[in-house]
Amino acid sequence: MNRSLVSRRDLNRRALAWALMPWLSAAAQAQAVSGAVQGAGPRWQVDPFSLGVASGQPQPGSVVLWTRLRITEADAAFKAQSMSVVCEVFGDAALRQPVRQWRVQTDASRAHSVHVVASGLQPGRHYWYRFVCGSATSPVGHACTSPGINDPVDRLRIALASCQHYEQGYFVAHREMAQRDLDLVLFVGDYIYESSNPQYMLRKHVGAVPTLLDEYRERHAQYKSDADLRACHAAHTWLMTWDDHEVVNDYANDLDNKFNDPQVFLRRRAAAYQAYFEHMPVRLGPDPASPSQMRIHDRMAWGQLADLWTLDCRQYRDHQACPDPNRGGGRVVVGCEALANPSRSMLGVAQEQWFTEGLTRSTRRWKLVGQSTQMSSSGVNTPLGRSAFTDGWDGYPQARARILATVAEAGLSNVVVLGGDVHMNVAAQLRVQPNDERSPVVASEIVTTSITSRGLGEKLLAQIRESNPDIVHARSDERGYTLLDVRPEGVSAEFRTTANPARADGVFKTQAQWAIRSGVAGVQKA
Ligand SMILES: [Fe+2]
Known part of the structure; x- marks a missing residue:
């Protein structure tokens, strides 16, 4: 032995x-x-x-x-x-x-x-x-280490997490994750936050909003001063991707949310990416020939049981459609014609092609897609038409339809999209045409709530639920993480939550449990 x-x-x-x-x-x-x-x-x-x-x-x-x-x-x-x-x-x-x-x-x-x-x-x-x-x-x-790529494996246990605003709560979710028997932690973005909201402050960031390398280093170091976060890193092997707050809210490719000169913003992005690399267990750092670029998207196999992608939804995306000229970044729009442009992409042309080619060729039982945000639509039906939040997948509907059409055409039944960012637990059906019963369910979605960051108010969430029958579970009132148990016959997703805000003595419970059966696209009540 x-x-x-x-x-x-x-x-x-x-x-x-x-x-x-x-x-x-x-x-x-x-x-x-x-x-x-x-x-x-x-x-x-x-x-x-x-x-x-x-x-x-x-x-x-x-x-x-x-x-x-x-x-x-x-x-x-x-x-x-x-x-x-x-x-x-x-x-x-x-x-x-x-x-x-x-x-x-x-x-x-x-x-x-x-x-x-x-x-x-x-x-x-x-x-x-x-x-x-x-x-x-x-x-x-x-x-x-991961199992041999062709090894028969009967289980993969993942804790899915995202959005840990230091000021808005304590990292008690990491304390519970650290003590669990897991194979991987999958962290899908907003590991640090660059900004503050004075309304919600259980503890304070040190220093102002970072823009320079030393400032991003200090911010990362402060987050790792948290003993629960350190314990979760020490206890488990992590897979990671990022979202916007690792650099600045709502950035898109070379554009920040204030329309600064892209050359100026790319210097900031290079500083943020360098500090990110210096604080994370990732293989690659910024490209030495072009330091504002850093590859984080990746694919790994867990024996014959699963392929697992981590996608980059920020670095290569097209700029948000129909921006507010005074504000920049994402916003809620109705009747934005640019959304129909099929050349727009969330992943960028090269990454999207790499991902969809890999997806269609994958022979493993489960295709788990770790990415930053919610893929199912969360628009609201209004008297003027349906709303879309332009920073999320609703802002890139043609790219979303293209990916899901690829899943449908390849006849893949075991695609599970895993996300974060929206500070709520979501279980949803994914169709090429969202919320259209004539368009079959082709994939399943599980989105985890935030570790600490505040969620949407209940009134807006009720409108989202009402306008989106594909969303079968949506709760923004609790903080936590999601436990995924992947087996050959099915995936179970358990939303583990504590009351908002996440307090240092927070106690966890199971908010809900959802299941996905092998060969049947879509989430079902467990
Ligand atoms: Fe977030």
């Missing part, structure tokens, strides 16, 4: 015990530092691993392991230095079975972040890892 092989039940016990252990506390870290083998290197006054550790983008033989040295004034002499960091990977939670280790250099040009693509690992296995730099040792993280 390979030393990293542990039974599922054994693993579940270990994962739970691990999640509940106080290793993430500062006191325990100090013990770990004193007990660690100390190589040459800096002797730290203050723990540089205060932002925690993370793993992401698993492949059958590899996974990305991340940390960043956060160097304080007490260790100011190290700020300008290149640092050597060792990453150790183990096959067991007690760290008695070393598997491999890597030594990497990092410096201030990348905010002393560390990304190790831990390769040469076994598929479908669980690993534990930590980083060492001089006298300091990081907390321990748990990571998994």
Whole structure:
């Protein structure tokens, strides 16, 4: 038996015990530092691993392991230095079975972040890892590799999450996710927020709205100062995509919501993307030849059970149709003719083609599509016609119809679109012609509510429900995440929620559970 092989039940016990252990506390870290083998290197006054550790983008033989040295004034002499960091990977939670280790250099040009693509690992296995730099040792993280691409796999458990405005609540959803037995966390955007709403402030951002690299770095570091968020990163391997607030509200490609000169905005976007990369367990950073570009869209397989896409709905999209010339960004419109233009795209031509080609060729049981927002229509019928919010998929209806027509024409029955952004739990049927019973249901949609960000008022939500029979569940009054249990015969989606706002002592319950049966497009009451 390979030393990293542990039974599922054994693993579940270990994962739970691990999640509940106080290793993430500062006191325990100090013990770990004193007990660690100390190589040459800096002797730290203050723990540089205060932002925690993370793993992401698993492949059958590899996974990305991340940390960043956060160097304080007490260790100011190290700020300008290149640092050597060792990453150790183990096959067991007690760290008695070393598997491999890597030594990497990092410096201030990348905010002393560390990304190790831990390769040469076994598929479908669980690993534990930590980083060492001089006298300091990081907390321990748990990571998994994905199963072999043709392995028969009978289960995939995902926590779907998005929209964690730091000021609007506590990250208690991450505390519960950290303690669960999961394969992956799928985070679909609004990891940080650049802006504030003084109406809803349980805690405060440090600093003003970021526009420069150091300001975005500070914002990311503040979010990772949250112990619950760090615990969820340490406990699970994440897949990620982004939405707008990682840069600025409602940006579209090279245009921000104030119509600034695209060249000026692209410099801001480059700063935001660089800071995003420096704080996330992702394989690729900004393109060195064109730093305002960074590929985040990706596709992975979970054995024969599922293909899982993470799509980028921001970087390549066409600008919002019919904008308010004084305001920019998205808005609610009625009678906007530009929406009918078939050349407009949410994903950009290249990504849309890559995605739909992959979708039609996929032979795996489930096709799970992680993307930023709600795909089903949420327009409202008014005396002047149907409304459309131009920042969401309703602002790109031809692109949506094109993707769903591809699903229909290829006869794919097991496409499940997973989204966030709208701060409400949604279960919906997807048709080529939304809400038209003559247009068959071709795919299913599950949208998760926000971790903390405020949702729509009940009055507007009632109008949305009334105007959209395809939406079979919509609730914006609670915060949380969604637990997806993917099995060969079906997918179950459990909306896990706490009262709004998410308080530090928030208690979770199941708001509703929806099911999707293999071979039958559409969501059904579980
Ligand atoms: Fe959001």
